[in-house]
Amino acid sequence: NTADTRQSLETELNGATPQRQISILQQLVTENFKSDPPYALQHADTLISLFESTGATGQDYLEALQQMATLQVGQGLLDEAKANAEKLAAGAQLLAERNRHIQSLKTQGVIARIQSDYDGALDYFQRAAALARQHDLPDAAVQVEYEIAIIYYFMGKHADAIELLKSIQPKVEQANNQLLAGKVLNILGIVYANQSRFEESLDVMLTALEIQKSLKNKGAQQALLNNIGVTYNRLGKIRQALDIYIESLDLAVELKDVQSEALALINIAAIQQDLGDYEPAQANLSRGMAIARQLNDKNLIAQGLNSSAEYYLVKADFAKAIQLSIQALTLADSSGDKTTAVKPRQNLAKAYLAQGDIANALLYIEQAITIAAELENKSNLSKLYKQLADIYQQDGRYAEALSAHKRYSELNNEVFNNESDKKMAALRARNESLQKDRKIEAMANEQKVQAIQYQNELTLRDQVSAQAEFQRYIFAALITLLLCVLFMIYRRRLQTRLNKQLSQLVKDRTRELAAKHIELERAYTVMETQSLTDQLTKLHNRRFLMQKLPEDLANTPADANEQDFVFLLLDLDNFKQVNDTYGHTAGDLILIQFSDLMKQVFRSSDYTIRWGGEEFLVVMRHMNRANAPAYAERLRRTVEQHNFDIADGSSINMTCSIGFACFPDTQGESPILSWNQVIDVADICLYAAKKSQRNAWIGVEKLAAHTGFQDLISDMSLSVAANQVKIVSSIAADEIVWD
Template sequence: MRLHNWWTIFKILVLYYVLSGSAWAQNASSLVDLMSPAGYQTYREVVQLQRNGNLDIAQAMASELLTNARENGDFTDEAAAQRLIGLVATQRHQYDLAEQALTQAEAYFQSIDEYLLLAQLNADLGTLKRIQGRHATALSRFYNALSMFTAFEDSEGIAAQKSNIGQVLEQMGQFDEALEAYSEALEVQRQHNDQHGIMGTLFNMAEIYRELDQLDFALTYFNDALAQAKQLNILATIADCYTSIGMVHRAQQNYAQAQQAFLDAIALYEQLNLQRDADWARTGLGESLVGLGKIERGVSMLQNVLTRAQARANVSLTTETRLALTRVYIDQQNWSAAIEQAEVGLQEVIQRAEGKRQSQFEDLRVTIFANTEQYQRAYEALKNQRAIEETILLQRREAALTKLQSDIEYVRQEQNIALLRKNKAMELSLAEQRNVRNVTLLASLIILLLLCFLLFSRHSHKLRNQQLAGIVKRRTRELEDKNEELQQAYRTLEHMSLRDALTGCYNRHYLDANLPAEINRSLHSYRAAKELGRKPPEQNSLLGFLIDIDDFKTINDTYGHVTGDKVLVQFAKIIAHVFRHSDLQVRWGGEEFLVICRNTLRSDAPDLAERLRSAVAEANFKTQTGAVFKATCSIGFTAFPLDQSDAARTTWEQSFQLADHCLYSAKISGKNCWIGVLSATTTDETDTLSETDTLSENERNIDLGRLSVVTSLNHLSAINWHTDI
């Protein structure tokens, strides 16, 4: 290397250490350093008004600040005013105006290399994209902001971005990752006593628990956020907390408490002139009124909200109100009104490709069609719902990839910032080099030092090469570890998609994927035996046990939902003990379980049912406090195929409906018992004699022929058959 090159490098290094601190100080300014005193005072007032929800006054003052800045030619005040306009427009759902204003502010601060302010603008634009549902873009913006705040060691900004990232991950369905991000944000906020940040993070964590249906946790966090908001006197957030608390109480069927929370929220929203938010609260209030028996008033309120939402083109509120009306009409058994709202709402969300809402509407349609005996349409709606849920599952997997890509982009952004620092230091060093030429006294000293530096640099160069090799090796290992973590995440996600999270039993997804093959196997063996003239292969029958915990709602009301969850877990363990590992053990829904036994003689079904009934009756269930209580269950079961001589005469759906019929009959026959049908046959007697002479009323209602009924009751005549089938 030539001497003058070393000379240049040495001067750059000297100037870097002397000037780098001041260089980056110039790029870490805040608005108080750049704005005019009067402009900054107005800016602070508008920010406070916007935080408190006084949007009309905030918007007017921001527009006035923009006008004054343009008249005075003050570009910094103009950019600050644009940011304020963007923030208010975002809160008012005026997304085009918000993006235009925030982008203009970002362009100005980028032109003067003010990276701290650029970090804040990235966060503002990320919030806008998150509200619009553009998750990948929002994550990119928040990670950009996080890397900048990290570079400047701005703890408040770091915490805010972690909280923002948590909100995006929550909307993408990545609840565990979202809670982790919120926890990191909350730790930083508590260290720095950031009361505003703590309030927002608690509220966001509560929303996740509500989404996961962990309502007690959600209510605790919402109340904590409400206490913070009241202490800070932020009216808009207080109203939001009341709305969310009302939703939790409504889900818990605490309608009186829900009504009061919604009324408090509406009063604050109207005080702040936030009519759209007030209508969100009225939607929950309408359902709560119906729950309290004030049906006409509740339905009228929901219909009025729907009319206003359609007039304002508020598609989200329109959809939410249609869902509420559909649920209310179903509870009132007003099937025509219910299906009208469900069909219109379904078409609206299909046009907007809102998978979660589609699934909710399809679930309501299944209930409506099943209750109006439109079983084919109910089956089609159920298939649509399953397809939508599978699509949502795939989207969550894609969301995990998006999160990984954002993490990689965050690392790349940190490297870019480091490069910017280096470039800025180089530019300042080169500028100073022109002045050093005139310092002749310093030149002689530098020449002497340069000789020592030459030897040292060669040694440093060798060490640096070794360090780079180590870094490359370490990065490669980290990438391999990340890849393994991603594969493990895929495996975990697949397991979660097939198992019930609480009990560990299989869920309906697993049953839908595996049951058709078992049905076909059984039918094939019966058809083959019939063609070969052999006896029916009874060992290839399927036994379906539909099991329900008696008085489970009373258990929840008496001991609480935590104890109810513990009962479900212990009940699943009893089922696993009674039945074989190879049997399909499925949580059918709520407190209902379904067990499909393969390769089992149908004559063994009564013994299995009695073993399960007695095992549950003898078990000791414990409350959250350790107290012991007893519980019982009711069981209905059938064998498939019902007619062994003509296996194709009946379907699995008929067998399942018959098991459900037996379960309901067991319930109304005193509970803690089992009723089953081992076969259904047509005989010469039923062909030659009238049905009135040969068949019971229950058999005529079911219309499957002669039924072979067994029960744990004293006599078949003790069965109180369910008449609605």
């Protein structure tokens, strides 16, 4: 029929007067506007040429311009649409046609938005809103505010978008504008989803879908289906998402909406890739990308490039993945849409990590984290922190890995516990009870119908057969009731099982996280221990003493018994000769054996430290200083009597010299020397032991009050002569050489 009408109108067109031609073209454009946009576009073009050739500027001309611009936007002919919208604005101003002027500004805003010029779009829409308010056109104002909210969303200003949408909602309801109500709910759903408020998002979008279905508005249904798909995807329900995207693709094809078709194809490809269906994914992706490139839609191209990059990541072609991700990143950054700017960075970090390029992996993951934090997308952020932890771990930076991992698990818990489970359960329960109510209502209706039929039949039949019929009816009703009860029991069981599975999932996740933490903490402890140990002798090193001793001294009460600290410095005699004669390896072996002898002689609670080279320090804690000479002598004798193995199978004898001093340096009076200075005094004693005879020990048991550290250091023999120092030694006092 439509074809026939078209045919006869087209035939009539040729011979008609200009006036008649205009009315035929108007009819062709209006009738085909929705059902066949390319056809309508072609005739709108002719119509406008006709108007312009006759110099017309009236209402009909403006209407044609508006139709034309709208059709061109729908077909992706943005430059042409913009030119017509500008003509419309000029014409509308000339005729003081406010509504049309607002309409033209709106169209220009939409074009700027599609071209990703969000500042420009915001400017057009704000001008349109101001115009609407100025001329008291509330309906038009609300329409434009809705467009502004969309721009806020694109700019990543989510809080502003939500606030504006919520202020629009009551106005839309008051005006009973179902169409706009559906759109407002849709975009609200998208913004919620971007804030990881997925349940609220799903809730409003499903309501919006109902509205659009009741309005039979397929275009809006198509857009909603796409967004619902995205939300299912974010919730990890990828099969539901796939079904919804396929429904959305069918509708886009039916509507000849190429942009939506491309979007659905790219979305389908991404899910198929997740499911491991690489071949169909590649086919859909290249179909979608071809359309996106034709439309020059930067966001879509960037999304498609991301999917391709992910494909190459899976295939371990990291160079290709990097190349595609950098293209996607450049496009996303130039379009200013932050929501598409995270993914390429995430993929780059993965690819660089796989290539062992930690610096670049860190660079991109940190950028991704900054952007995701700005967008307040917690679920995304939590994944990014996990990736960051993996990078640090691979780099051996366990402390940083641990803290990134902690951040990941905090965020993960926030998203998980964001009452998500409760809300999901509530939502599910609400849907189920709605369905149940509907079923019960349907059964009740059925029964009513049956009852009426039964009444009718009753009048026709005799009493006896009616009685039998009645019994049968009661029986059927009972069976129906029984089936209802069984169905309800079954649903409840199913629900319980689902809840169990969910809580098991949470437990498993928590266990996994705990195990990971223990692993990282263990690695961290090993690293700490290594940094405090000497690699050759496995004794403690200087760093250990600096870390431990101040704390020990602080925890020792000044007035307690047996609370002396004795610092012994030990040095092997003529060790250089051993190295020179038997080689460095033999020297190393002797150092190790010497360390073992130290461990035999001293208590396990004493600190045995490799002080440097062939010099060692022992710190004996919590002891009576009167016992120090016995320990020094025992070590001297043990070393003297020991046969040190050297690498060639033979053994040699060695001796050592020892100097020691006690802390606190005075007893009962306030101490003069710090523990560091006490070690310096022990060093003077060691030096004197070497100088006097070697294979000997000299110690300072205590100092007289008011002895100066400088005096001791500059000339010990004077302090000894003045009886300011109490010396104990294996050498006779008059044989000690101090200088």
